[in-house]
Amino acid sequence: MKKVIFYLSLLVWTILFIYPFLWMLSATIRPEQEIGGFNIIPSQITFESYAQVFAKIPIVRAFFNSLFVALTVTTGTLFLCSMIGYAIGRLQFLGRDIIFYLVLITMMLPLQIILIPLYILMVKLSWVNSYYSLIVPWTVSAIAIVMLRQYFQSIPRALIDAARIDGCSELRIIFHIVWPISVPALITVGIITFMTTWNEVLWPLIVIREHNLMTMPQLVTIFAVGGQAESLLGVQLAAATLLALPVIIAYTFFQKYFIESMATSGLK
Amino acid sequence: MLKQVRRTFLLIKTMKILKIITAKFAKNDRIGYALVMPYIVHFCLFIAFPFGFCFVLLFHKWDIVSEMQWVGAGNFYHIFQDKLFFKAIRNTFTFLLVHIPLQIGIALFLAEMLNQKIKFRGFFRSVYFMPVVVSGVVITILWDQLYAQDTGVINMIFVQLGLPKMPWLTSPYLAMPSIAIMATWKNVGIYVVLFLVGLQNVPKQLYEAADLEGASHWYKFSRITLPMINPTMLMVVILSTINGFNLFIEPYVMTGGGPMNSTLSAVLYIYNQGFYFYHMGYAATLGFCFAAIVFLVVFLQRKLVEQKPLD
Numbered sequence: 279m280k281k282v283i284f285y286l287s288l289l290v291w292t293i294l295f296i297y298p299f300l301w302m303l304s305a306t307i308r309p310e311q312e313i314g315g316f317n318i319i320p321s322q323i324t325f326e327s328y329a330q331v332f333a334k335i336p337i338v339r340a341f342f343n344s345l346f347v348a349l350t351v352t353t354g355t356l357f358l359c360s361m362i363g364y365a366i367g368r369l370q371f372l373g374r375d376i377i378f379y380l381v382l383i384t385m386m387l388p389l390q391i392i393l394i395p396l397y398i399l400m401v402k403l404s405w406v407n408s409y410y411s412l413i414v415p416w417t418v419s420a421i422a423i424v425m426l427r428q429y430f431q432s433i434p435r436a437l438i439d440a441a442r443i444d445g446c447s448e449l450r451i452i453f454h455i456v457w458p459i460s461v462p463a464l465i466t467v468g469i470i471t472f473m474t475t476w477n478e479v480l481w482p483l484i485v486i487r488e489h490n491l492m493t494m495p496q497l498v499t500i501f502a503v504g505g506q507a508e509s510l511l512g513v514q515l516a517a518a519t520l521l522a523l524p525v526i527i528a529y530t531f532f533q534k535y536f537i538e539s540m541a542t543s544g545l546k
Numbered sequence: 547m548l549k550q551v552r553r554t555f556l557l558i559k560t561m562k563i564l565k566i567i568t569a570k571f572a573k574n575d576r577i578g579y580a581l582v583m584p585y586i587v588h589f590c591l592f593i594a595f596p597f598g599f600c601f602v603l604l605f606h607k608w609d610i611v612s613e614m615q616w617v618g619a620g621n622f623y624h625i626f627q628d629k630l631f632f633k634a635i636r637n638t639f640t641f642l643l644v645h646i647p648l649q650i651g652i653a654l655f656l657a658e659m660l661n662q663k664i665k666f667r668g669f670f671r672s673v674y675f676m677p678v679v680v681s682g683v684v685i686t687i688l689w690d691q692l693y694a695q696d697t698g699v700i701n702m703i704f705v706q707l708g709l710p711k712m713p714w715l716t717s718p719y720l721a722m723p724s725i726a727i728m729a730t731w732k733n734v735g736i737y738v739v740l741f742l743v744g745l746q747n748v749p750k751q752l753y754e755a756a757d758l759e760g761a762s763h764w765y766k767f768s769r770i771t772l773p774m775i776n777p778t779m780l781m782v783v784i785l786s787t788i789n790g791f792n793l794f795i796e797p798y799v800m801t802g803g804g805p806m807n808s809t810l811s812a813v814l815y816i817y818n819q820g821f822y823f824y825h826m827g828y829a830a831t832l833g834f835c836f837a838a839i840v841f842l843v844v845f846l847q848r849k850l851v852e853q854k855p856l857d
Contacts, residue, residue: 292673302688316699361581371578388840390833395596418588448577477681479795495683518687522680529679533672541739
């Protein structure tokens with residue numbers, strides 16, 4: 279009996295977390311005037327809302343923009359931060375600790391302080407309305423450096439020394455010796471970087487004004503706020519669903535990695 | 547003539563010394579420097595420069611297009627008379643006051659449940675985590691509908707339960723708490739996982755010892771569990787606080803900061819000042835002040851929540 283109540287309460291919470299998503303999905307495939315109410319089974323199915331989204335905003339283009347930006351930032355972060363993390367964690371050089379402290383300090387730097395000056399820098403570099411502003415400032419991240427450094431430090435010294443004796447260059451050591459045994463750390467950093475970049479809205483809203491260059495979350499935001507959706511709920515929700523779908527699909531396949539990565543970093 | 551020879555000689559000698567130094571230096575260090583070079587470039591360009599330039603902006607009035615105008619402490623003088631600045635701080639604290647206890651309560655409750663011997667733990671955990679991975683924009687658009695006064699699902703449930711319809715997003719008193727509830731729903735999954743890890747790290751012997759003494763559930767929870775997961779608790783409080791001060795997309799999409807500026811958040815106010823009115827100097831000053839407040843609050847929370855380890 280106690281067990282039944284226990285599982286029942288877990289189930290109630292499950293519904294609390296799943297139901298809104300199902301409601302959203304059902305709202306996008308039913309006629310506009312039927313939206314509202316908790317019934318999630320539509321009386322008739324129509325894809326009118328999706329058709330309107332595709333007709334009104336360049337959402338496919340935005341999807342590929344987002345994908346391009348997120349993939350580039352993730353690849354860049356993995357390469358650069360591996361190099362930096364390896365140097366800080368495994369090499370000896372003058373001023374190494376100073377650089378490590380700098381990394382730790384930048385981790386604590388609040389976003390509010392940087393926001394305006396960084397935008398002005400983008401203006402001065404004429405990177406406004408360009409992919410550069412979405413990619414270049416974010417390819418080096420303090421969290422990624424710290425996580426990779428920590429993982430690299432756990433690699434046995436003998437392995438790296440052996441590679442050095444064999445005449446491996448440090449770059450080859452990083453990418454041929456260290457990388458294959460650091461897959462868990464690379465996955466973690468990769469997922470965190472990809473997700474933060476994919477979901478970022480504030481920065482694109484600031485630096486991108488041209489519809490063709492907008493990222494997907496930004497375009498959906500502007501669509502919902504800017505009145506282009508003509509306060510049609512189904513259309514707004516359809517845009518939101520299109521934005522959520524790729525991530526939810528990826529999540530259902532790799533949930534274990536997602537949870538471990540995002541929880542270890544404590545990120546949103 | 548002699549002078550010239552001497553000079554060349556000296557030059558050669560110094561060059562030799564320099565060469566020895568750089569050779570020695572390079573052998574050990576060159577690779578290291580080469581590898582951290584991207585960080586140094588990134589740091590100078592995207593962190594040190596903006597940070598330094600922030601201090602220039604603090605004392606200027608500027609709309610990017612025209613000339614910068616020196617205003618001395620004018621921005622700070624303005625900020626202390628700016629009702630919206632204080633309003634944004636108050637709103638953030640309203641948010642935190644609802645968000646943090648709710649977050650800790652629900653996350654701890656769910657983590658405790660999942661920490662029992664249960665089937666499908668992985669399934670439940672991944673369900674509770676789902677809103678975390680979805681973009682805040684999606685969550686906000688969705689909850690905007692759920693909160694709707696006449697057609698929203700939440701009010702329909704309220705009516706079914708015999709409660710009055712609530713003006714979730716249209717009342718200045720309710721709007722910020724509503725956003726805080728939504729943010730809790732979105733983020734609680736992370737904290738469930740964090741607490742679950744914390745709970746699993748509590749040594750079983752402690753509970754066994756307490757069981758031998760016939761301790762009650764509550765006693766075990768308050769005297770063993772809570773002190774043991776204190777570090778996790780501190781992390782949750784600090785992360786939620788930082789989240790609260792970074793709140794932007796939720797009010798931007800849902801309420802635009804209204805009604806009556808009751809959901810104007812720190813970042814939203816910076817955004818409005820900077821990118822709506824183009825008051826760059828003032829927006830930077832706002833950012834500086836908010837950042838200082840974040841530091842202060844996090845520092846105080848550390849002092850308050852952090853306990854000395856148990857003997």
